[in-house]
Amino acid sequence: MRAAIGLWRWRHNPLCRTTDLVEAWVALTAVLLLCLAVPLAGWAAGTSADASLQRSAQAQQRERVPTVARVVRPADTGEARPSGQRTVETSGERRLRPAVVASWTAPDGTPRTGTVTTRRELADPGDHFPLWTDRTGRAVTPPMHPETARTHALIAGLTVALLSGLLVESARRMVVHRLTRRRYARLDRAWAEVGPDWGRTGTGS
Template sequence: MSTTRGVRVTRRLLWRWRHNPLRRHSDVVEAWIVLAVWTVALLGGLLAGAAAGAAVLQNVADRRAAVHPVSARLTEDAARGAPVLDSYDVGKSWVTVRWTGADGSPRTGLAKALPTAGAGSLLRIWVTRDERPAGPPPSRAEVTYECLASAALVAPLAATAVWGGGWLVRRQLMRRRLAEWDAEWRQVGPQWRNFSGGKG
């Protein structure tokens, strides 16, 4: 209950479901729409976030299955290699390495190594099924971050989309309700003015 300029206003919960002479069919419809929108927005957001996290996990699993680690040997001093410009591996250099492929043939390629690594030292690298150097799969911490970030981004977007659809439906109901009120006032208005004028 609240007071506005000396007038007490009583707010009843679930008033659209309560039986009263002022309740319209559109009020009941709107109440069910609001309940459905909030339910779908909440559950849909949670399910969409979970699906996004599952998609990230599947993507990581595919990436892990596509590469495998091998031991490679540097063919030159890493200090002579070109510096890595990637911010994640700043301070490392590109060097030529050699390793033995799954079929026993010698392979060469470029890999990232610390500048202190000398020629002949061993380096663990990741290669694809066709023996091409590749980046390492993400760590557990990176996977957790990607899952949480994806879920945190997708869940609110899905919930907002559902809420936006419900808002458009409620807006149409409001227009319809105003049109009904206007039509009823055109019928009752003249009688009300006549009644008021008669008393005056």
């Protein structure tokens, strides 16, 4: 940052090295990217994600139908589970949302029975609970809420902006590191030339 601020002052400074000017321009470019390009990238990513998620949420709203299911009995251990592959997460979810055999009516009016999950306080036989199905009557997860889609899009935009900022700063640090190594290399060469005569009377005369 100081290099960018001092860029104007260094233009006619005889002590200014080429690497100093390069470092200043790199710093100034990084500042402009962080202030302009990074927010724009985050906004573009968030807007694109929001549009895609909103379309998905609207499609789910059209394709999924709410109904009311009735608990027939608790699901047996060997019965097919609605969550598919068993993992630590699904095991924990089943403790909070136990699997039950329930009956409901499909959108076409036909009765259906299957294994689904519900809240523990609604897991007794005869209890009724809300259930979402697709157009064929198969139990599915509830459709995504528009606000949930917007939240996911916001997170996506912030993530892209953060990653873009880290990329810009990493590139700036890499360039500065190489410039610093080049300065040290030049100093070593200069010292190797004048070092043996350093402090001797008449040196350079």
